[in-house]
Amino acid sequence: MITINENYLKLQASYLFSDIAKRVAAFQENNPETDVIKLGIGDVTKGLPQACIKAFHQAVDEMADDSSFRGYGPEQGYDFLREAIAVNDFQSRGADISADEIFVSDGAKCDTGNIQELFTEDITIAIPDPVYPVYLDTNVMAGRTGHFDNGRYEGIVYLNSTQENGFVPSIPKEKVDLIYLCFPNNPTGSTISKDELKKWVDYARDNKALILFDAAYEAFIRDDSLPKSIFEIEGAREVAIEFRSFSKSAGFTGTRCAFTVVPKECRAYDSQGVIHQIHEFWNRRHCTKFNGVSYPVQRAAEAVYSEEGKGQTVELIQYYLRNANLICNEIEALGYQYDGGKNSPYIWIDGRRDSWDFFDMLLNEAGVVCTPGAGFGSCGEGYIRISAFNSYENVEEAMRRIAEKLK
Numbered sequence: 001m002i003t004i005n006e007n008y009l010k011l012q013a014s015y016l017f018s019d020i021a022k023r024v025a026a027f028q029e030n031n032p033e034t035d036v037i038k039l040g041i042g043d044v045t046k047g048l049p050q051a052c053i054k055a056f057h058q059a060v061d062e063m064a065d066d067s068s069f070r071g072y073g074p075e076q077g078y079d080f081l082r083e084a085i086a087v088n089d090f091q092s093r094g095a096d097i098s099a100d101e102i103f104v105s106d107g108a109k110c111d112t113g114n115i116q117e118l119f120t121e122d123i124t125i126a127i128p129d130p131v132y133p134v135y136l137d138t139n140v141m142a143g144r145t146g147h148f149d150n151g152r153y154e155g156i157v158y159l160n161s162t163q164e165n166g167f168v169p170s171i172p173k174e175k176v177d178l179i180y181l182c183f184p185n186n187p188t189g190s191t192i193s194k195d196e197l198k199k200w201v202d203y204a205r206d207n208k209a210l211i212l213f214d215a216a217y218e219a220f221i222r223d224d225s226l227p228k229s230i231f232e233i234e235g236a237r238e239v240a241i242e243f244r245s246f247s248k249s250a251g252f253t254g255t256r257c258a259f260t261v262v263p264k265e266c267r268a269y270d271s272q273g274v275i276h277q278i279h280e281f282w283n284r285r286h287c288t289k290f291n292g293v294s295y296p297v298q299r300a301a302e303a304v305y306s307e308e309g310k311g312q313t314v315e316l317i318q319y320y321l322r323n324a325n326l327i328c329n330e331i332e333a334l335g336y337q338y339d340g341g342k343n344s345p346y347i348w349i350d351g352r353r354d355s356w357d358f359f360d361m362l363l364n365e366a367g368v369v370c371t372p373g374a375g376f377g378s379c380g381e382g383y384i385r386i387s388a389f390n391s392y393e394n395v396e397e398a399m400r401r402i403a404e405k406l407k
């Protein structure tokens, strides 16, 4: 008899974005004339930078010719891309990361979801609330939690991100083994200072813990005093893994390219207390279960680091940040409190009411889709997330409609 992994039964019935999609579809069916503006899901809307398109085309042409054709590539990614990443994203900021510590993949979603399988079932995990749901759900699937009760899974140490702590969680009082952090944060848009991040690194070092640092939104950081990488913090190489993605930095959500940084010193322990290199384990996993990102996509990603590409990606990010700024100004003028939107494409708004009610109100009365904060965790209750990923004209129109309703 084939038996099922019953941990899946503990998962909450429906994934947040499919719930939203259902409500939007129902609204659209009843209101076919309304032009719904989507500021919900964090998907980019602008085309790929020209430098990437040029490199992409060129690489596709290479695939047509026997002499330049490429079949299976290295599972960890081509050296040309790993080198470009190491130099531009890390070494240029004083972070000591080398090309062979970078694992190119088809998404930070897969990597943040898959990494937990390197660790035993009985570790204690700390997860922020609210949170990007992948960290939590993949640990539920792996059997590291009890049941969902009163909005939370048993067995998880939740790191509350609230207005009181500026949406930067405090170090837990109890001892934890695996810590998920994400800055700039999805969904709150908050950022972390170097001093605050250093406290987490010190905690991990003192407790033989590991930090999984999701920096998928680092490209939105404009305040140069903020860390873009956890490896800008002294001592992080032994206790941190970082996830990055070209999805938001260069519009690759549909093209798919990301990478995970696992320093050689990064360590975990076996039941006898013997130290193991996580790099070796991740490499083994990656080579066994993944066969590399396509050659043209990696060439397109490499082009992000060309002079032309750098300029174009900055422009892309500035475009979305201009949208974010408009949203912040309008929300402030309406007298609502918010966080994010400065070094992040997300604006986290205190709706002063049930977050699904607020979602429904914006959808039904303004034809604007946001994301209800409660979908990201119980601390998200009362909040909504508005994303800056849309055209400036659409954001302007959405904010005009919202202002009309909320004034």
Ligand code: PLP
Pocket: 042, 106, 107, 108, 109, 110, 112, 132, 182, 186, 214, 216, 244, 245, 246, 247, 253, 257, 258
């Ligand atoms: N990490 C965070 C915090 C995200 O918000 C997202 C996507 O929205 C991802 C990772 C996924 O990135 P990718 O497109 O590389 O899978």
